[in-house]
Amino acid sequence: MSNTYKSAGVDKEEGYKTVDKIKTAVAETHNKNVLNNLGSFGAFYEIAGYKNPVLVSGTDGVGTKLKVALDSKKYDSIGVDCFAMCANDIICHGAKPLFFLDYLACGKLDADIAAEIVMGMVKACKDNNCALIGGETAEMPGMYKPGDYDVAGFCVGIVEKDQIIDGSKIKAGCKIIALPSSGFHSNGFSLVRKVFTDFNEEFEGKPLYETLLVPTRLYYQPIHQILEEIALCGIAHITGGGIIENIPRIIPENLCATIDTSKIKIPSVMLELEKRGNIDRLEMYGTFNMGVGMVVVVDEKHADKVLNLIDDAYEIGEITEGLEKIQLI
Incomplete structure (x- = not known):
């Protein structure tokens, strides 16, 4: 029997199932500024209505809190954590979150688990008026054990240059x-x-x-x-x-x-x-x-x-x- 990608441990069909489970919910985070849908090579976001805009970005993961979630088989909050760790950082500069992208890596993909994690991101994005415009799911047997997952994200926000908060206005008595x-x-x-x-x-x-x-x-x-x-x-x-x-x-x-x-x-x-x-x-x-x-x-x-x-x-x-x-x- 000839070798296939599936025989090497990567099941493309499970990836397609994941996309099917999340694509409708992800689309609900989009607004008029999002110019394409899930599945393109790159994600497009149009910026309008700013005089002197500055983009503020942040990236983060959820660390070994994932281990608690995996051991407890409770995955719904992890996506919220991933978004929050990125978005809360850029908010420190007065920025409004615009869009978010995620990265999910695992040893063997389970579409139900992956979808549950992403649905947490969807919920968090909606709460922050932010668009989830793209992501990557990587199945990497040999790098991760079956059942192991890692999650990271990347958020971009925007703020007018003259409204950036950087601590420079802090003074004694504040x-x-x-x-x-x-x-x-x-x-x-x-x-x-x-x-x-x-x-x-x-x-x-x-x-x-x-x-x-x-x-x-x-x-x-x-x-x-x-x-x-x-x-x-x-x-x-x-x-x-x-x-x-x-x-x-x-x-x-x-x-x-x-x-x-x-x-x-x-x-x-x-x-x-x-x-x-x-x-x-x-x-x-x-x-x-x-x-x-x-x-x-x-x-x-x-x-x-x-x-x-x-x-x-x-x-x-x-x-x-x-x-x-x-x-x-």
């Missing part, structure tokens, strides 16, 4: 306001999995994996709700490296983000992880978001307006003069 996370989001899961070895154990009345797999919060709506009313001086997405590493990325020289840790509302699952894993609190702040998914820095006179606009926002510190860029008190 208030630091937290927008809560929905949990671990998609960072620190190598440590999470080292401490929590049984994802099916009961935690607060349900299997632990349900808490661990809560998808990353999408911040487009609250951030742009704020930006329609007032100008923000800086925005930081609290991802890998936690509060300690991400807030300093937007702080100008000779200024310091002074954070009052007593005000931070740490999720119970993170406190359980800290206790069970005997993890130092400083290590926690340098690894996890600790319940703070996004931070906005705002002129003192606008702080109350932000707190009134976003129901769950709360103040956690202020900008002071100093050389260290961040101080936890």
Whole structure:
């Protein structure tokens, strides 16, 4: 019998099934700016209505949170995570997400699993008024074991050049306001999995994996709700490296983000992880978001307006003069 691509471990028909399962839902994310449909070699997106537009892009994956999803056979939230990790980054510069592309790699493709992952992306794109305009599914036997998947994405947004938020307007006296996370989001899961070895154990009345797999919060709506009313001086997405590493990325020289840790509302699952894993609190702040998914820095006179606009926002510190860029008190 002659060799075929299928005999080498790649089933093209399963790829076609995946496309059939997702193409209608993906098309629902499109708008008048999308000039072609799924299946072309490249995706086209028309830009209009801007004076001096700047494209802002971000790419990311979901890390070893995928392992929790695969072991728990729960795939619906992973696509949301993938989109959120990319889109939340570009939102930090005041950009509006325009379009998103995904990359899904596996050892042996299962059309149902792949479609479930992509449907999560579709849901997230709709929530952010963003178009899912393309992607790639790669079946790579020998590189990945059957049942293993990796997911990554790429998001492009747009902002007027004179409205870019880069932290340069931050000054002493500005208030630091937290927008809560929905949990671990998609960072620190190598440590999470080292401490929590049984994802099916009961935690607060349900299997632990349900808490661990809560998808990353999408911040487009609250951030742009704020930006329609007032100008923000800086925005930081609290991802890998936690509060300690991400807030300093937007702080100008000779200024310091002074954070009052007593005000931070740490999720119970993170406190359980800290206790069970005997993890130092400083290590926690340098690894996890600790319940703070996004931070906005705002002129003192606008702080109350932000707190009134976003129901769950709360103040956690202020900008002071100093050389260290961040101080936890």
